[in-house]
C-alpha cells in the first residue's frame with residue numbers, strides 16, 4: 127500500500143507577461159472548469175449567436191494556439207448550460223457563471239464592457255517574487271447597456287457601433303485564467319515619463335495609455351477593444367502566450383511509484399523510493415534532489431528516478447526541470463515536495479539515555495514510567511504500548527496493557543513485576559523490559575498537581591528512601 131503522493135506543478139517561466147497576472151490561477155486538478163450561463167439571456171443578439179461566440183472564445187483558450195497550457199472546460203450540462211436560479215452578477219459559489227445583465231450595476235464603472243471577478247483560495251506558488259493563489263470561482267458579467275454582435279456580422283460589415291461579444295469574452299476569459307493586461311508594465315515609460323499605470327485612467331485610453339511595444343497592443347489581453355472590432359480572434363501574441371504559459375505552461379506531476387513506500391525503515395539496506403514523472407511536454411533536463419544530499423538527472427530504473435535513503439530523517443524532494451520546444455518555448459521551474467519521504471531507524475533511546483524508559487515510585491503502588499524514546503525525527507514513533515507482567519515471565523498475556531507516552535502504572539500488590547515498553551513506527555518495533563521490585567511508596571498522597579519531570583523523580587525517590595528506612 128502506497129500513500130497517495132501527487133504534486134502538481136505549474137511552470138514558472140522566466141518572464142511572466144500579460145502584464146501582470148491577476149495573482150489567481152486555477153489548480154490543474156480542478157480542470158475542466160464547468161461553466162454555466164445565468165438564466166437571463168442576452169437580448170441584443172440571437173441566443174444561437176451568443177452560444178457560438180462563447181464557445182469560440184473558450185475554444186481559443188483550449189485550442190492548439192494555447193496547446194502547451196493544456197486547458198479544458200466543460201459546459202454545465204443542464205438546460206443547455208443555463209443554471210437556473212442564478213440570474214446575474216458576481217457570487218462566490220464555485221460555478222463560473224456568465225451573465226448578460228447587470229441591473230444592479232455591479233460593474234460600477236461607466237464604459238466597462240464586461241468584467242471578471244475571481245475568488246482566491248489557498249496559496250498556489252511563488253513566481254518572480256509574487257505569491258499566487260488558487261482560484262475557486264470566476265464570474266463574467268457583461269454590461270447591460272452595451273449592444274453586442276457576432277464576429278461574423280463584423281466580418282460582413284453588418285456592424286453599427288456594436289461590440290464583438292467574442293472579442294470581449296476572449297479577453298475576459300484571459301482574466302478568468304489569471305492573466306492581467308498587456309501594456310500595464312510600469313517600466314514601459316513613454317518619452318514624457320508617463321508609465322502605463324499613470325495613464326490608466328486616461329479619457330481617451332488608446333491615445334493616452336502608453337504602450338511602446340506595438341506588439342502588446344495586438345494582444346488578447348490588451349485592455350480595450352473598439353466598437354465593430356473583432357480583436358485578435360485567437361491571435362495570441364507572445365505576450366499572451368508567455369503570460370499564460372507562466373501559469374499553465376509545461377508541467378509535470380511527480381509521484382512515488384505504486385510499489386514505493388514513502389515511509390519506512392533504514393534497516394536492511396535502506397529505503398528505496400522511486401518517483402515517476404508525468405509531463406504534458408517532454409522536459410529536456412530533469413534533476414531530482416532527494417533531500418538527503420543525493421541528486422539524479424537520469425532515470426535509474428524503468429523510466430523512474432529512484433533513491434535509496436540510508437539515513438533516518440524527514441526528506442523534502444525538489445524537482446528542477448527545464449525544456450524547450452516549438453510549442454512551449456523555453457521553460458524551467460523548481461518544485462518542492464515538503465516532507466515527502468520519512469525514513470526511520472529502529473526505535474531507540476534519545477541521546478544521552480541508555481534505555482527506552484526508566485521508572486520512579488510515585489505514591490502507594492502507583493509508579494511513574496519515564497519514556498526516553500528518541501522522537502527527534504517527527505513521525506518515527508507511532509505506537510506506544512506498556513505491558514505489565516507479574517513476576518519475570520513475559521511469554522504469556524500481559525496483566526495490564528497501557529497505551530500512553532509516560533503513564534503512571536498501578537500495581538496490584540507489592541512484589542516483582544516486569545514492565546515491557548513496546549515502541550513501533552516505520553523503522554520497526556522495539557521492546558525494552560525492566561524488572562521492578564514494587565514496594566509501597568509514601569508519596570504526595572492525593573496530590574494531583576505535582577509537577578512531572580526531574581522534580582517529581584527527586585521527590586519520589588526521597589519518599590521511597592524514607593519509607594525503606596522506616597521498615598528496617
Ligand SMILES: [Zn+2]
Nearest residue numbers: 297301307349
Ligand atoms: Zn481586461
